[in-house]
Amino acid sequence: MAPPATDPAKMQQIQHFLSSVLSQRGPSALPYAETTKWLIRQHLLNLISSYASLEPKTAAFTHNDGRSVILLQADGTVPMPFQGVSYNIPVVIWLLESYPSHPPCVYVNPTRDMIIKRPHSNVSPSGLVSLPYLHNWVYPSSNLLDLAAQLSAAFSRDPPLYAQRRPQPPSPSPSIGSGYSRPPPSPYGHHQQQQQRTDDAAEVYKKNAINKMVEMIHVDLVTMRIAREAEAEGLLSLQAGLKRREEELNRGLQEMVDEKETLEQQLQVMAMNTDFLDSWIVENKGKTKNLPVDLDVDNAFDCIGALSKQMLECTASDLAIEDTVYSMDKSFRDGLLPFDQYLRNVRLLSREQFFHRATAEKVRATQMEAQVASIAARLHS
Incomplete structure (x- = not known):
C-alpha cells in the first residue's frame, strides 16, 4: 500500500x-x-x-x-x-x-x-x-x-x-458526603453585584483590546513571514541558477584550456617548419648565382627523395582534378555538358582525388616524423 x-x-x-x-x-x-x-x-x-x-x-x-x-x-x-x-x-x-x-x-x-x-x-x-x-x-x-x-x-x-501490557488502574469508588451547601445570601448582595458588573465590563474591554492587539500583531507577523519566505524562495532559486552557471563556466574554461593546448601544439609544429625552411634557405642561398638564363620552370625543382617526389605528384594531381571539376561545373552551367555525363565524370574524378589526398596525408605524416627526428638529432648533437 x-x-x-x-x-x-x-x-x-x-x-x-x-x-x-x-x-x-x-x-x-x-x-x-x-x-x-x-x-x-x-x-x-x-x-x-x-x-x-x-x-x-x-x-x-x-x-x-x-x-x-x-x-x-x-x-x-x-x-x-x-x-x-x-x-x-x-x-x-x-x-x-x-x-x-x-x-x-x-x-x-x-x-x-x-x-x-x-x-x-x-x-x-x-x-x-x-x-x-x-x-x-x-x-x-x-x-x-x-x-x-x-x-x-x-x-x-x-x-x-x-x-507492552499496562496494568489496569483500579476504578475509583464513589465518595460519600461530597455535596456542598449553598451559602446564605449576603445583606450587601446588590452592591456586590453592581461592583462585579463594573469590574466585568472593564475586564471585557481589556480583553477585547488585548485580543485586537494580538490579532494585529499576528497579521503583521504573517505578512512579514510571507515576504521573508518569498525572498528566501527567490534566493534559493538564484542559488540554483548560480550553481548551473558555475558548471557552465567550468565547462567553458576546460574547453578553452584544451583549445590552448591544441594551439600550442600547432605553434610548435609551425616553429619546426620555420626552422626547417630557414636552414634550407641558408643552404641554397648561393645556388641562385649559377642558374642558367633559359631555365625550364618544370624542371627547376628536383625532388630530394621518393617521399618528396610522391608528395609533389599527389599535390599536382589533386590540384589538376580541382581545376577540371571547376571547368566541368562551368560547362554544365553553360549547357555545354549533359547532366548524366557531368555526374559520371564528377564521381570518377572525386574518387581519384580522394586517393591522391589520402596518399598525400600519409606522406606528410611520414615527412613530419622525419623532420622531428632530424631536429631532435641536431639538438642533442
Missing part, C-alpha cells in the same frame, strides 16, 4: 518553512554547506510529498562528544505492512551537518506503551537504525525518499516495536 500524499496546503506551508530556515544567515544559520542547501530542501520536499505522516522540524541534536547543534529532522511515522495490516512506526530522521554527502542518522522513537524488540537485526536497544542503504550511501544519488521505502521494507520483514 502506497503512503498517503501530502495535501497542497500543507505542502505549501512546509515549503515556506524550509525556505525560511535554510535561508537564515549568521549565528542562527543551520550548519549545512551553502552549495547543498537547495538539494537538502528538495530531498525533504520529495519525502514529505510522498509520506504525509512525516514532518520537517528543527531541533537540538547532541553528538557523542557532548556537542549540541540545531539540525533539521523528519519526525513522524513510516508505514509498516505486516500480515495484511499497515502499522505506523514512529521514527526520527536527523540530517547531520555533512548531509547529503554522508547518510542521515535514523532513530526509532517508541511511544510510552511501546518497547523496542531485543534483539533486532536493524535496530539497536537505543533505537539507532542500521540499514545497508545507509552503509552504502552514495552522493548525490541516495536520498530520503528511497531511505523511507527501505525503512518500511525492513520493518515489514522484522517489526522493531511491540506494545
Whole structure:
C-alpha cells in the first residue's frame, strides 16, 4: 500500500518553512554547506510529498562528544505492512551537518506503551537504525525518499516495536458526603453585584483590546513571514541558477584550456617548419648565382627523395582534378555538358582525388616524423 500524499496546503506551508530556515544567515544559520542547501530542501520536499505522516522540524541534536547543534529532522511515522495490516512506526530522521554527502542518522522513537524488540537485526536497544542503504550511501544519488521505502521494507520483514501490557488502574469508588451547601445570601448582595458588573465590563474591554492587539500583531507577523519566505524562495532559486552557471563556466574554461593546448601544439609544429625552411634557405642561398638564363620552370625543382617526389605528384594531381571539376561545373552551367555525363565524370574524378589526398596525408605524416627526428638529432648533437 502506497503512503498517503501530502495535501497542497500543507505542502505549501512546509515549503515556506524550509525556505525560511535554510535561508537564515549568521549565528542562527543551520550548519549545512551553502552549495547543498537547495538539494537538502528538495530531498525533504520529495519525502514529505510522498509520506504525509512525516514532518520537517528543527531541533537540538547532541553528538557523542557532548556537542549540541540545531539540525533539521523528519519526525513522524513510516508505514509498516505486516500480515495484511499497515502499522505506523514512529521514527526520527536527523540530517547531520555533512548531509547529503554522508547518510542521515535514523532513530526509532517508541511511544510510552511501546518497547523496542531485543534483539533486532536493524535496530539497536537505543533505537539507532542500521540499514545497508545507509552503509552504502552514495552522493548525490541516495536520498530520503528511497531511505523511507527501505525503512518500511525492513520493518515489514522484522517489526522493531511491540506494545507492552499496562496494568489496569483500579476504578475509583464513589465518595460519600461530597455535596456542598449553598451559602446564605449576603445583606450587601446588590452592591456586590453592581461592583462585579463594573469590574466585568472593564475586564471585557481589556480583553477585547488585548485580543485586537494580538490579532494585529499576528497579521503583521504573517505578512512579514510571507515576504521573508518569498525572498528566501527567490534566493534559493538564484542559488540554483548560480550553481548551473558555475558548471557552465567550468565547462567553458576546460574547453578553452584544451583549445590552448591544441594551439600550442600547432605553434610548435609551425616553429619546426620555420626552422626547417630557414636552414634550407641558408643552404641554397648561393645556388641562385649559377642558374642558367633559359631555365625550364618544370624542371627547376628536383625532388630530394621518393617521399618528396610522391608528395609533389599527389599535390599536382589533386590540384589538376580541382581545376577540371571547376571547368566541368562551368560547362554544365553553360549547357555545354549533359547532366548524366557531368555526374559520371564528377564521381570518377572525386574518387581519384580522394586517393591522391589520402596518399598525400600519409606522406606528410611520414615527412613530419622525419623532420622531428632530424631536429631532435641536431639538438642533442
